[in-house]
Amino acid sequence: MSVSQSSKLNKGIRDQYMKLPQGKKAMATYVWIDGSGEGLRCKTKTLMQEPGCVEELSEWNFDGSSTGQSEGSNSDMYLIPVKMFRDPFSLDPNKLVLCEVLKYNRKPAETNLRYTCKQVMDLVKDCQPWFGMEQEYTLLGIDGRPYAWPENGYPGPQGPYYCGVGANKVYGRDIVEAHYKACMYAGVDIAGTNAEVMPSQWEFQIGPCVGIDMGDHLWMARYILHRVCEDFGVVASLDPKPMVGNWNGAGCHTNVSTIETRQIGGIKAIEAAIEKLSKRHAYHIRMYDPRGGLDNSRRLTGQHETSSISEFSAGVANRGASIRIPRQVGQDGYGYYEDRRPSANCDPYAVTEAIMRTTIIGETGDGLEEEEDTDETRLQRAALKD
Numbered sequence: 001m002s003v004s005q006s007s008k009l010n011k012g013i014r015d016q017y018m019k020l021p022q023g024k025k026a027m028a029t030y031v032w033i034d035g036s037g038e039g040l041r042c043k044t045k046t047l048m049q050e051p052g053c054v055e056e057l058s059e060w061n062f063d064g065s066s067t068g069q070s071e072g073s074n075s076d077m078y079l080i081p082v083k084m085f086r087d088p089f090s091l092d093p094n095k096l097v098l099c100e101v102l103k104y105n106r107k108p109a110e111t112n113l114r115y116t117c118k119q120v121m122d123l124v125k126d127c128q129p130w131f132g133m134e135q136e137y138t139l140l141g142i143d144g145r146p147y148a149w150p151e152n153g154y155p156g157p158q159g160p161y162y163c164g165v166g167a168n169k170v171y172g173r174d175i176v177e178a179h180y181k182a183c184m185y186a187g188v189d190i191a192g193t194n195a196e197v198m199p200s201q202w203e204f205q206i207g208p209c210v211g212i213d214m215g216d217h218l219w220m221a222r223y224i225l226h227r228v229c230e231d232f233g234v235v236a237s238l239d240p241k242p243m244v245g246n247w248n249g250a251g252c253h254t255n256v257s258t259i260e261t262r263q264i265g266g267i268k269a270i271e272a273a274i275e276k277l278s279k280r281h282a283y284h285i286r287m288y289d290p291r292g293g294l295d296n297s298r299r300l301t302g303q304h305e306t307s308s309i310s311e312f313s314a315g316v317a318n319r320g321a322s323i324r325i326p327r328q329v330g331q332d333g334y335g336y337y338e339d340r341r342p343s344a345n346c347d348p349y350a351v352t353e354a355i356m357r358t359t360i361i362g363e364t365g366d367g368l369e370e371e372e373d374t375d376e377t378r379l380q381r382a383a384l385k386d
Contacts, residue, residue, distance in 0.1 A: 002143045007233025026050040027094040029087060030060055030079050031223050032101050035068025037111040037290040038345050040223050050093035057081040057097055069101065069109050077109065078102040083216045088182035089227060096186060098220055114215060117349035121211035124360045128259040131214035131352055132191065132207030136250035136344050138242045139172045139200045140235040146200040147172050147234050158248065161199045171200045179228045186224060189217045197248040215349040240343035241298035249299035250344035254351055257336035266334030273359040274314045274323050274337065280358050281312040282366050287354040289343040296343045307340065
């Protein structure tokens with residue numbers, strides 16, 4: 001396994017400079033989603049003082065032709081600050097700033113899925129939607145092979161690695177714990193972490209988050225993960241099936257509740273939501289990975305704790321179903337449900353928006369008719385249904 005050359009630089013020398021005072025000025029690192037819909041980009045600017053809230057931050061711009069988001073002849077794209085976090089890499093008073101991307105005409109970029117998600121979350125805010133997403137990922141060397149796997153072979157079969165303890169069972173815990181602490185420092189709503197079924201595969205959980213905060217906090221947690229991995233010289237892959245064969249894939253299971261499902265007797269609302277989801281399976285599959293289901297087709301095979309991509313299913317405590325009702329929820333008669341279909345590389349804005357459109361707004365059909373409409377028309381129709 002190979003690590004990046006930059007990770008071998010002397011970090012003690014770097015720390016000498018990081019300890020230097022910076023007066024009253026602050027650094028703001030603007031973070032955005034690039035044209036792939038998966039990659040993150042960032043750049044940093046100096047502020048004359050520490051900002052107290054995101055509204056104090058100015059818009060910025062970048063060259064969209066270098067991020068797959070515009071042509072070189074009309075390349076300037078707008079960065080619109082939407083959420084601010086503490087910077088765990090350069091420390092206080094410096095900030096990480098999550099941004100939306102707008103095109104030259106001030107319309108959202110194609111991969112700016114936050115724009116309509118925010119509008120939908122505003123429509124359903126009275127339902128108080130809570131989300132929790134379980135982000136699975138795989139640590140790789142820069143050669144693309146899973147971290148710490150034998151160079152000329154494979155580790156032993158799956159079994160001892162899930163939530164494992166011991167040098168022969170878990171690989172890369174230092175990275176995981178550094179990421180956890182960095183998220184907590186930043187103010188990201190990280191709920192926990194654990195080693196996953198495939199060796200060198202891990203998971204962290206974000207939430208519970210209300211509405212648009214789900215996507216905001218998960219994207220920033222991903223950014224922090226990639227930055228931590230830089231320091232250790234490895235790569236965090238969100239590929240939903242990084243290794244072919246008898247190995248688990250990587251998903252982003254999404255837990256959902258509303259004020260109705262959380263009340264006594266809420267199981268009826270959960271069952272009603274599942275019934276609606278069952279009628280739009282194809283639509284959700286398209287929304288649950290950046291390539292409209294192609295990535296998930298490698299993962300959702302009906303094996304390795306997944307459902308089949310071609311069939312909808314639901315059950316209590318069933319990790320082979322599309323929708324799982326946790327056993328405790330089944331016993332209590334209220335709580336939340338888990339959509340196990342989203343892929344590890346999903347856009348959380350697309351996932352949470354789709355679930356709200358189907359279960360709360362009540363949209364029907366395969367979703368193709370919505371895609372042909374304008375955002376304004378879709379939202380007007382949604383408001384009428386609501």
